[in-house]
Amino acid sequence: MNTRQWLETLVGFDTTSRNSNLELIATLRDSLEQQGIKSWLAHNKEKTKANLFATLPATAGANAGTTEGGIVLSGHTDVVPVDGQKWDTDPFKLVEKDGALFARGSCDMKGFIATAMAMVPEYIAMPRAKPLHLAFSYDEEIGCIGAPVMLEEIVKRGIKVDGCVVGEPTSMNVVVAHKGINVFACKVHGKSAHSSLTPQGCNAIEHAARLICAIRDFADGYKANGPYDQFFDVPFTTMTTNQIRGGIAVNTIPELCEFTYEFRNLPGMTVADIQARIDAYVKDVLLPKMRAEFADARIEIDNFAGSPALEAVEQAAITELVRALTGDRETRKVAYGTEAGLFQKIGIPTIVCGPGDIGNAHKPNEFVTLAQMERCEQFLRKLGKSLEAV
Incomplete structure (x- = not known):
């Protein structure tokens, strides 16, 4: 599926935090499995929700097949409620109008997940010397409850990565810190x-x-x-x-x-x-x-x-890479929280960069523009190519 099709599929699941996300997670897992990508799930205690972590091993050079190192693309699968909001369209059905895609979660943050999933076939075909990882969580919107369960499992399994990009909506600008x-x-x-x-x-x-x-x-x-x-x-x-x-x-x-x-x-x-x-x-x-x-x-x-605050290190490889790929050199720090601080807490250098304007999140008629989705796709393609074997 292309990015548009993935986004249409993802917003069709009502993953408001009070609901289960298992059907959405199963869709992601099954798609990856069909492409030969193994993943594992980390559930909540009730087994009603799950995080998904998948690794696309390196494909070329002396490191072909390795799963160590590389970059994590991270996003949360839950969304905020639509209760009491006046929507012009069905919030769980993707609608395109005036160069924008409307639906709950289109901006925050299924747009990023859709783009990452659409890029998987390209990533598999790239002669990458390092792996790429996908980390999709539950219950970010109610206090970042799900990601720690996944991160605990990452530590337990001894998974080592070089950096992480959390794709919260930043208008594809680089955010180096949040509260x-x-x-x-x-x-x-x-x-x-x-x-x-x-x-x-x-x-x-x-x-x-x-x-x-x-x-x-x-x-x-x-x-x-x-x-x-x-x-x-x-x-x-x-x-x-x-x-x-x-x-x-x-x-x-x-x-x-x-x-x-x-x-x-x-x-x-x-x-x-x-x-x-x-x-x-x-x-x-x-x-x-x-x-x-x-x-x-x-x-x-x-x-x-x-969730802990994020204070990215400018000299970190992931910061320098994302700045180079986006061309963004400004210092941006935001008051809203993300899961980035949790990744940093376990020793993974992390940056925040994703499609959409945070000002459109959580509101009725939430949307992400087609231009933002295209920028995200270009960014993720460049990111994959940055891992190619020389």
């Missing part, structure tokens, strides 16, 4: 009581509100005082509370309040140091207030999802 993203679930446990007997209870919502305001104060401090990195579109670490629920009735003191918060940290700022400020506030300020009302009050905080 880390860390998502926390907080449960504030108080004591219920009839609201007419307020002193007999411990209001979980009100104490949760104190913690939420403290998180906002920390965020304001980073905005006002830094540290800063002016290459980022948002040049400081951000913190925000995004979900909250609690209470069972208008006349009952709530015993439980749950909320989630996240922070997106600049490279160089550790998750532990940022979270330590929140933990200190809980221990030294909030819990004493709560336990003065209810001795068994407690607060649980769970870091349930996240």
Whole structure:
């Protein structure tokens, strides 16, 4: 199949993160197998989702047949929901209009996966002295949950590669850094009581509100005082509370309040140091207030999802290669997260470069332009040729 046909096939699978991606993964695996390419899967605990990793061995020279070294092309197979969005077309059916391809995931990021899969026959035919690898993950959109399962297996199997390109939408420009993203679930446990007997209870919502305001104060401090990195579109670490629920009735003191918060940290700022400020506030300020009302009050905080920041090394071979192939020499750093930091964490030099504008991702009528897809195809072709035997 060509790139257009692959994209049409991939967007036809509703791989919203709440759903299984196994049917899509099976389609990729079967296509690769038919072309003589072996792959392995790394599943979630429930066996309802899977990552796929495949290697196209070197085809020429003294290294013919080797699977060591080479470059990984990485992408995630899940997409964000369309719930509540007003689409002009069926979001899971590819529609071409005015030089663009519309569908959920066309931009973020099935366009890159489609291009990589369409290139496989060419890659097989190229006299490459090094292998190419394909790494397709699940659940990136809900905190990069799937990729660590695959990366753990890569380490376990002793797979060695030279570099990785994560094809998130960058308009085919080079992104050398992005922030880390860390998502926390907080449960504030108080004591219920009839609201007419307020002193007999411990209001979980009100104490949760104190913690939420403290998180906002920390965020304001980073905005006002830094540290800063002016290459980022948002040049400081951000913190925000995004979900909250609690209470069972208008006349009952709530015993439980749950909320989630996240922070997106600049490279160089550790998750532990940022979270330590929140933990200190809980221990030294909030819990004493709560336990003065209810001795068994407690607060649980769970870091349930996240991905580390990326800070690519300019001198790394993969950075120099991608810059050379794209002709892009600008320094670009972005606030959104990707799986690139996870690859870098296990020692694989990584860069971000893929088709589409991130501003079109996650929106109704998501699209990728035909011109961007063509640029991606040209880039991946050049990348393959860069591995050819001399």
